[in-house]
Amino acid sequence: MRKPLLKLSLLLVVFTVFNACQNETYLDHPEEDAKSINQEEALTIPEINAIINESISTTGTFDWKDATPHTLWSAVIRGNNILTIGYGNEDESFAEVKTERLKSTLDNILQLVEANEGFERSEKTVYEHEIINVVDVKVEQFSTIKLLLNSDGIRYLEPNGYNHYETVNNARSSSGCDKGADYINPAHYTTTSPNNAQISWHFNEHNIPAAWNYSTGSGVTIGLIDTGVSASQSLLNGNGFKDGYSSNSRYIQKYGTFIDSNWWWSSNYDGPHDKCGHGTAMASAMAAPRNDNGMPVGVAYNANLVAYRATEDVLLNDYHERKGVSKALTQLGNRSDVKIISMSIGYVWSIGNIKDAVRYAYSKGKLIFAAGGTSTSFTNGFGVIFPATMSETVAVTGVDDGPNYDRCDTCHSGSKIDFTIIMEGDNNTSKAPPVLGFYNGDRRYTGGSSVATATTAGIAALVWSRYPSWSRTQVLNRLKQSAEFYPYKNSSFGYGNIDALQAVQ
DSSP states (O other): OOOOOOSOOOOOSOOOOOOOOTTSOGGGOTTOOHHHHTTOOOOOHHHHHHHHHHHHHHHSOOOGGGSOHHHHHHHHHHTTTEEEEEESSTTOSBOSSOOHHHHHHHHHHHHHHHHHHTOOOOTTTEEEOSSBSEEEEEOOOHHHHHHHHTSTTEEEEEOTTOOOOOOOTTOOOOOSOOOOOOOOOGGGEEEOTTTOOEEEHHHHHTTHHHHTTTOOOTTOEEEEEEBOBOTTOGGGSGGGGGOTTSOTTOOEEEEEOOBOOSSTTOOOBOOSBOSSSHHHHHHHHHHOOOOSSSOBOOTTTTSEEEEEEOOSSSBOOSHHHHHHHHHHHHHHHTOTTEEEEEEOOBBSSOOHHHHHHHHHHHHTTOEEEEEOOBOOGGGTTOOOOBTTTSTTEEEEEEEESSTTOOBOTTBOOSTTOOEEEEEEBTTBTTOOOEEEOSSTTOEEEOOHHHHHHHHHHHHHHHHHHHSTTOOHHHHHHHHHHHBTTTTSOBTTTBTOBBOHHHHHO
């Protein structure tokens, strides 16, 4: 069985030491050597990765704000010369209408870059995000980084094109992609009556079938930000989404914000359809129809679904993936019909333009679920990943069905986790939730914190459908109240396993 594992086995490396703060001037970094002062050579990729690893090993995370100017510039150079600039005041992640002050701040930044880099603005040198206060620029000169660090109106500088952070010791895990089919053990599902759709074993662990007597997700729209939804799975497209006992009025819509190009300035969008398989599996877990084809049914089988192909796989290590996720978040934030956003994707450190976009969607009242992280056993000691680390998101991870509340074999846990979902057998990692496959007639297993997140988003849709006038806070509180540890919060598993029946009653 193939399970979707985040490419997050990134930590076991020989480390070197660094310490700095972005807001200090370049001359305040005595550890910068002559090479960096003379700007003769950027750090190599292994040298940059060693600095990142040292931070993660020491503090549990990494932030480009803590990198020296030379390290930041080096990563820009090694990252296709892309510098992402967050501008405005510290609390100004976004602005639907830019004030004159913000316009002036941005113009001053761009004039500085243009003058120092010696180019004029064009689509190949500048990309301005529409809603979040972020601009991407082409940078080659070390002096540009130093000037920007000492300029007003800079919230952060990040080398968003740097995607060379790699694993060692053959500890690489997969990117979550799987378009193959699996043989599904009959013991891992039950069937609905009368239409014979298959119910994943883990639904019963959370009383989801019993909750269907009260709510099936009707009238609620879930936004999915992932790798898209397969065009070859009819039950997740068009009229197939209404198959069997699912409502004829429900809808699925697909969009694409990912650009598959080596050129950072390209506008050649890759389309809405999944090419990986991960997004298809998440869509199935959340909202697959209560079909009459003997195929897996989703948690909220009457909910609507708006799915975005915003990323190539589950690891947000590419400029176009980060930009695509950011754009999907702002577009979903602007939709009044979308109440819930589910993201079973992430990275080991925070990404500024995605953080800004999460805050924008949150400001619009969206309930945002994010995966706590899935990896190999090499990184089981690593904590919750971004964006599940944000206070604006609800972090979810997976546990097994044993008596001791053990996380799944590849799942991350920690103080940032809010909820858990049972999605693995005790001492039996092959027992995982079955979902629709990439192609018609196929089924497959899926696992990790990814499916735990999608399952939780589906349960939230059941609650919001049952109580349509409720706010995000009321829905979230009901989930907490139905969870095993409430009113307490466990240091590793949050409020614990959710009881869907209790949540909708």
